[in-house]
Amino acid sequence: MSFESFLNTLKTKTSELKTEALKFKNKDFLNATMAGSALIAMADGLISPEEKQKMIKFIEHHDALSVFTTTDVITAFQTHVNQLQFDKDVGEAKAFEALKKIASNVPAARLTLRMVISIAASDGDFDTHEKKMALRIAKELALDPAEFELT
Numbered sequence: 470m471s472f473e474s475f476l477n478t479l480k481t482k483t484s485e486l487k488t489e490a491l492k493f494k495n496k497d498f499l500n501a502t503m504a505g506s507a508l509i510a511m512a513d514g515l516i517s518p519e520e521k522q523k524m525i526k527f528i529e530h531h532d533a534l535s536v537f538t539t540t541d542v543i544t545a546f547q548t549h550v551n552q553l554q555f556d557k558d559v560g561e562a563k564a565f566e567a568l569k570k571i572a573s574n575v576p577a578a579r580l581t582l583r584m585v586i587s588i589a590a591s592d593g594d595f596d597t598h599e600k601k602m603a604l605r606i607a608k609e610l611a612l613d614p615a616e617f618e619l620t
């Protein structure tokens with residue numbers, strides 16, 4: 470193996486390790502955003518295609534989460550949706566537990582709440598059930614609901 474070939478291999482391996490490290494570092498953020506997305510999407514009892522598309526686009530275009538594959542995102546979202554559908558109380562408890570893990574990271578918490586509100590409004594109707602859930606999410610994230618026009 471030539472020295473140039475060795476350097477290229479080393480660069481590739483370094484890049485792969487960086488990607489894996491970013492995934493691990495942001496796993497709580499991914500889980501929290503998908504928990505919030507599932508809670509808000511299920512708030513009115515129906516997940517619209519617009520809500521799903523908005524969530525996927527947000528993830529694909531956000532630097533902190535773009536290291537995750539679409540499959541990772543959908544799997545995390547579907548896990549929370551399945552838990553909510555199987556047992557609403559247990560599903561909500563698990564989703565709020567995931568949100569609580571990022572509450573101390575104010576920028577991540579704020580971004581998550583913005584995403585949740587955006588998803589709720591993506592079908593053109595930010596209804597009472599969705600507003601109520603967004604308010605609960607804001608409180609779980611220790612954010613002022615008034616700042617997001619939720620009060």
